[in-house]
Amino acid sequence: MKLDPKTDLKLERVIDIPRELVWECWTKPEHIKHFFIPRPHSIKACEIDLRVGGKFNTTFDVDGNEIKNEGVYLEVIDGEKLVFTDTYTEDWKPAENPFMTAILLLEDVGHGATKYTAIARHRTQETRQQHEDMGFFEGWGTVVDQLVEYANSLKAQ
Numbered sequence: 493m494k495l496d497p498k499t500d501l502k503l504e505r506v507i508d509i510p511r512e513l514v515w516e517c518w519t520k521p522e523h524i525k526h527f528f529i530p531r532p533h534s535i536k537a538c539e540i541d542l543r544v545g546g547k548f549n550t551t552f553d554v555d556g557n558e559i560k561n562e563g564v565y566l567e568v569i570d571g572e573k574l575v576f577t578d579t580y581t582e583d584w585k586p587a588e589n590p591f592m593t594a595i596l597l598l599e600d601v602g603h604g605a606t607k608y609t610a611i612a613r614h615r616t617q618e619t620r621q622q623h624e625d626m627g628f629f630e631g632w633g634t635v636v637d638q639l640v641e642y643a644n645s646l647k648a649q
Contacts, residue, residue: 509643511606527638547582
């Protein structure tokens with residue numbers, strides 16, 4: 493995939509969590525709530541219909557403010573790739589103010605580790621810059637850290 497540095501942001505890490513467990517965490521609402529927004533913020537609700545055209549809706553609680561994020565899956569490759577966007581909502585209804593399309597790529601690297609790549613694609617350079625200024629790298633990095641912490645708690649059960 494060719495990325496455009498003017499409109500795309502990318503975070504890549506190798507994490508010591510098996511790819512199958514990372515996938516499960518990213519595709520089940522009961523797991524998303526534990527890592528998908530940096531603490532102390534939280535997820536109040538999550539709805540997932542894991543199929544192309546299916547919804548990926550979350551409701552954040554950020555400092556007592558409720559923020560709804562409605563989106564749709566554009567691509568789902570089991571265990572390997574999720575592409576979702578807020579450009580559309582369920583049933584391909586165009587969103588009024590779309591922000592980005594997210595791509596999550598998971599790759600086995602051996603010994604139970606996963607190469608984790610998160611890409612945020614934006615329509616304009618200005619939107620990309622706004623996302624970076626909002627703390628893309630720190631925020632999405634925190635999400636990965638929280639995912640690892642949560643997935644390790646699942647492995648321990």
